[in-house]
Amino acid sequence: MDLDALRFGNFSQLGEAITDWEQMAKKLATLKSDAKDNLGGKAAKARWAGENATITRSFVDKTAAEFADAHT
Secondary structure (H helix, E strand, C coil): CCHHHHHHCCHHHHHHHHHHHHHHHHHHHHHHHHHHHHHHHHEEEEEEEEHHHHHHHHHHHHHHHHHHHHHH
């Protein structure tokens, strides 16, 4: 890329993309805390028995952790 392309380029789309990512990061932070506190918290307090104790609880824990991964 030549210097004039950088000096006189229109970078407004880059600014819009940054704004979009900032908004998405805020939404993911909200989802992360919501999944941890509501989904994970309720799962931790629930009385699991039988197949639910091994299958569903691990699925809920893994799903809640996925939101933390997405935010990261």
